[in-house]
Amino acid sequence: MNFVSIRVITGDVARLVAFYERVTGLKAAWANDDFAELGTPNATLAIASTRTVPLFAPGSARPAENHSVITEFLVDDVDAVHQNLTEYVTESVTDLVAEPTTMPWGNRSLLLRDPDGNLINFFTPVTRQAKEKYAAMG
Template sequence: MDFVSIRVITADVARLTGFYERATGVSATRPTEDFSELRTPTATLAIASTRTVPLFAPDSARPADNRSVIIEFLVDDVDRAHRDLAEAGVEFVNEPTTMPWGNRSLLFRDPDGNLVNFFTPVTPEAKEKFAR
């Protein structure tokens, strides 16, 4: 089994897709106005409209209602990402912080309030774990 993507349900696909394109530098594909994907070499962030939810199971997902998942991106330099995001007016949850497990981490919220973590491995162990 391979983990390939996470899908975020939103009331505004264009707004949320634009946010993630700016934050990550990854261009999205948009097969319809109700769906987009930001593909990286290791996983995909899918963004889908509330209009897609009934196709799976009516009332099974609500936009801007997440308080348990953190969407994580490995970045080359979390401090530089912090400066870039600050210029874009992003709402930060914390400043870049080195975690006990060896990653320098930055938490912020996307326009729907979902938590996003940009992190950079900084200890030898963490660097080895995430070596590309």
């Protein structure tokens, strides 16, 4: 098995895609107005309209109701990401949840919310063990 993507359902695909393009520096590949993907070497973040839900499972997903999933991005320097995003996050509808903090498991993490309220963690491994764990993904 290979984990390949996570899909976020939203009421405003263009807004959410623009946000993720800005905060990740990635360019989305659009399939149509209802579906876009931001790909990385290890996984893809798919963003889909509420209009896509009835196609695979009517009523199964609702936008802006996530309170348990954190989408995570491995970055070279989380403090630089924080500095670059501070003005943007403050001006946007997002919420800066936690400034860069070193976690007990060895990652330095920045936690914020996207425009739909979904949690995002940008992190950089800082301990030897964490760096070794993520060395192949860097």
